[in-house]
Amino acid sequence: MAERMVWCEHLQRRFGSFVAVKDLNLDIRQGEIFGFLGPNGAGKTTAIRMLCGLLQPSGGTGSVAGYDIFTQREQIKRQLGYMSQRFALYEDLSVRESVEFYGGIYGLDTALAVQRAINVLTEFGLDPNLKLLIKSLPVGYRQRLALACSLLHDPPLLVLDEPTSGVDPQARRAFWKVINRLADQGKTIIVTTHFMDEAEYCHRLLIMNFGVVVAQGRPSELKTAHRSQNMQQLFLQLVSGD
């Protein structure tokens, strides 16, 4: 079995008397694509922020890439790349400036960062034109550039927060081809999405509601267990309670 990448038991987080995440148990292996699903406000973001070392848990135990999520949060941050569709790149920067900016954050040499970005963009099937301004690029290109930036320091774990929100069906498929290829190369990927066809592309996933995991497993297992035709139906069934 592949190496353990993300693990936690009874993880929880309270904000005052409000329990945002209750009893989260995970065992994500290297090379897995793991999906986090749930309505807005279900606790997905809180759970992910704890796993990224951005938020101290209130209880439980866990580790990411071998580092403890209570005591080694700084080390964890260096093991992961993070990308969100909501904010990814500064519109007024060029492609080169964006790469230099992200490379700088990760403490990479500028020339190395640019070379890595060129390699990754070429691999993603994009023409690496470094002079173009971000605002002149189509959303599908921007999105893959943002992903390339999150990969500059070659992290073993990628966290993608709604990477395809507002993206058309064609561009979404191109993006998932890239995600699959990265997983094949051994990257572990945690992804959130509101597109239920994308939930099917995850190796395993969980569905959260009101801070609690209401289902976890392979898409096919979950559909069989809940007698659902597809993920959309399963989601509506588990989350709206009818």
Added chain:
Amino acid sequence: MIQINGLSHHYGLLPALNDINLSIPAGELHGLIGPDSAGKTTLIRLLCGLLPLQLGEVSVFALPVRTQFAVVRARVGYMPQRFSLYQDLTVEENLLFFARLFGVSKVQRTALMAELYAFSQLESFKDRKAGALSGGMKQKLALSCALIHRPELLLLDEPTYGVDPVSRQEFWQMLQRINGEGTTLVVSTPYMDEAELCQRVSLLHAGHILRTDTPSTLIGSWRKQVVAIRSPRLREVEQVVLNHPELESCQLFGNELHVVLPEGEAKRLLADVQAALAPYQATLQPIRPGMEDIFLSYMQMAAQNTGTVQHG
């Protein structure tokens, strides 16, 4: 309700819309679908007078937008692509702000707000700051603000961006209710299941309208056979299909592959594919295509015609 003739728009040297002609009757729920940078947002912004017209004419309520945009804007509700309410104001303060902005009288205001609260189920959150609402509730509030002056026409630019499936369903039930009460709606969306809920849709690509029709006509007149393939080894199956020289397209749809068989050759090719996939425990099922099949097919054709590959 809306009449668009020969509408073109450029941002500097960059063309955004090219010779758009479209007529939308009163009471229609009209969908705009197309890839990013197809021109959907530009079209919506031109319709409500938020962008100055360059070439061509647009009339709304039989009024020319070029000269009467202020009059038109006062009768149109507009919900922009990204959340644009005041995050530091409460739900109620946002509604009051938009009511005053559109000159809704105090008497009307009370009745309208009560109606919108009942409709959106936001009343119990009226003292919560907009920034603290969940994604689905934010969109309901934005919709309520766009409806506060009882517009005859409502323009919505990707209103379900980042909204979960349950809230998305609730949101569309609200849209259908507004439409049922007689309001004309123009909605852009990247969700093809939402496109199927529209009475007519326009397919946009690179600033052109490729087609405008009802979803059922678009699907019915598309005379290609789609086959859904399932297999425990779907990614290997995909490779086999992609390597087949005669198949037009092959796309992942969740846990299925949709393969498009060219007209006239469907029967022979189906048998051919079935034989090639024998080692993969694959099941093949001819299906009725959905809007997403149609969308992907049109985009592929458009890309071949213009020689551009939009998304690598």
